[in-house]
Amino acid sequence: MTFLRMSTSSITIIFFIILIRLIAMHKLPKRTFLVLWSIVLCRLLIPILIPSKWSLYTFLYQYKKAEISGGYSNQLISQFTDFSILNLFKPLLQNPTANWILILIWLAGFLISTSIFIIPYTRRVSEYRSALPVKNDIVDQWLSEQKTKVRFEIRQSDMIASPISYGILKPVILLPKTVDWSDTVALNYILTHEYIHIKTSDIILKWLATAALCIHWFNPAVWLMYSLVNRDIELACDESVVRDAGETIRSLYALTLIELEEKKFRLAPLSTGFSMSATEERIVSIMKTTKLKKISIIFAVLLIMLTSAVFMTEASVKVPNMIGNTHEDMQQILEDNNLTYIIQGN
Amino acid sequence: MQIKLFDSELKIMEILWEMGSATAKEIAMILSEQIGWSKTTTYTVIKKCVDKGAVKRSENNFLCSPLITKEEVQQAETAELITKMYNGAADKLVAAVLQNKKLSDEAIKRLKKIVKDLD
Numbered sequence: 001m002t003f004l005r006m007s008t009s010s011i012t013i014i015f016f017i018i019l020i021r022l023i024a025m026h027k028l029p030k031r032t033f034l035v036l037w038s039i040v041l042c043r044l045l046i047p048i049l050i051p052s053k054w055s056l057y058t059f060l061y062q063y064k065k066a067e068i069s070g071g072y073s074n075q076l077i078s079q080f081t082d083f084s085i086l087n088l089f090k091p092l093l094q095n096p097t098a099n100w101i102l103i104l105i106w107l108a109g110f111l112i113s114t115s116i117f118i119i120p121y122t123r124r125v126s127e128y129r130s131a132l133p134v135k136n137d138i139v140d141q142w143l144s145e146q147k148t149k150v151r152f153e154i155r156q157s158d159m160i161a162s163p164i165s166y167g168i169l170k171p172v173i174l175l176p177k178t179v180d181w182s183d184t185v186a187l188n189y190i191l192t193h194e195y196i197h198i199k200t201s202d203i204i205l206k207w208l209a210t211a212a213l214c215i216h217w218f219n220p221a222v223w224l225m226y227s228l229v230n231r232d233i234e235l236a237c238d239e240s241v242v243r244d245a246g247e248t249i250r251s252l253y254a255l256t257l258i259e260l261e262e263k264k265f266r267l268a269p270l271s272t273g274f275s276m277s278a279t280e281e282r283i284v285s286i287m288k289t290t291k292l293k294k295i296s297i298i299f300a301v302l303l304i305m306l307t308s309a310v311f312m313t314e315a316s317v318k319v320p321n322m323i324g325n326t327h328e329d330m331q332q333i334l335e336d337n338n339l340t341y342i343i344q345g346n
Numbered sequence: 347m348q349i350k351l352f353d354s355e356l357k358i359m360e361i362l363w364e365m366g367s368a369t370a371k372e373i374a375m376i377l378s379e380q381i382g383w384s385k386t387t388t389y390t391v392i393k394k395c396v397d398k399g400a401v402k403r404s405e406n407n408f409l410c411s412p413l414i415t416k417e418e419v420q421q422a423e424t425a426e427l428i429t430k431m432y433n434g435a436a437d438k439l440v441a442a443v444l445q446n447k448k449l450s451d452e453a454i455k456r457l458k459k460i461v462k463d464l465d
Binding site (some may be wrong): 177276279283 | 352353354379382383384386387390391421422446447450453454456457458459460461462464465
């Protein structure tokens with residue numbers, strides 16, 4: 001029950017974030033969205049429920065309770081839930097055979113999703129490992145300009161069409177052999193971009209999102225979240241690159257990005273993964289990137305606090321002191337109302 | 347048919363052409379020093395060369411020797427792998443590429459315009 005609750009309650013917050021994204025995408029620092037998505041991932045991956053009186057679910061419970069005339073009665077408990085989807089599952093879960101079948105279906109889906117990600121990944125990593133070192137003045141120059149304690153390598157491969165960074169303990173920036181080795185602007189953009197991915201541990205976020213996706217494979221909202229997380233990782237990275245280098249570089253970097261997309265297409269002209277809307281989003285975002293304003297940070301922090309308090313918590317409700325109620329009765333009340341905790345009061 | 351090798355595989359061939367023949371272990375040691383490849387990686391790439399028929403590897407001590415000369419080798423291109431999918435239906439391939447090209451040209455033009463407008 002908790003597991004399903006984790007899954008369905010994430011739907012509300014995912015759509016809330018999507019709404020914010022539509023309204024205020026370019027007015028908030030892009031990393032805000034990564035923090036928000038991390039909150040969702042906590043919800044999806046960590047089965048701990050925290051009651052709070054600011055919770056959305058406390059509000060929903062009180063709201064529903066008011067609908068019952070005559071106040072609260074432990075016989076007339078109306079079924080309320082964040083989504084009636086959860087109630088659809090209730091009768092199924094009560095039946096032990098159905099329960100087992102659901103678990104098996106989940107397991108099958110989980111194994112299939114995991115294979116879909118792991119198998120190509122192991123193949124790719126095996127290819128990445130056979131990359132060759134790079135000897136290039138521009139690259140050396142860029143390296144010498146980085147003041148960092150993170151140890152990483154730069155290599156090249158003729159088996160990839162676009163730059164990629166990988167590896168958590170021993171990070172590597174992999175450049176395609178076909179990159180223009182004399183183009184200072186492009187190389188700087190690529191290297192800085194990949195380096196920021198490494199510095200901000202974006203790959204860990206990607207792994208967590210993938211894990212959440214495999215576990216909640218049945219939840220279409222989580223698929224939506226997955227694609228948006230990946231997009232937002234790129235947007236946050238682009239923003240850092242532009243902020244680092246200064247606003248005047250914006251159009252230069254945007255055009256470099258377009259050039260790289262063009263090249264990718266030329267190398268693999270039948271690749272249907274030529275995602276234009278994602279690239280367009282990146283271009284627009286780069287061109288709209290401005291200096292970090294204090295007020296944006298304030299908004300971002302408030303938004304994050306609000307989201308955590310409202311969506312990531314459970315209903316905390318007071319019920320009248322019910323003398324004579326047995327432990328079983330209390331359990332029943334909890335179950336019928338999809339509650340986790342009840343704080344007894346007068 | 348020409349044997350096509352990727353850069354990683356060509357690296358193995360370079361060692362063999364220079365040394366005439368070498369055990370897999372020796373190759374792994376040299377490459378680990380030269381370019382930092384792990385033993386596993388070297389062995390994996392050697393196996394690819396063997397599968398492609400570019401290297402002969404003996405059963406007992408994994409002694410490797412080249413089966414082709416420098417002149418006979420061709421650089422492998424990733425794009426070619428996709429051509430295989432169309433099984434020689436050249437006109438279908440050309441049509442698909444042209445259509446994709448038209449779509450991407452329009453998209454690229456639109457993107458460049460966005461950059462200009464927002465600058």
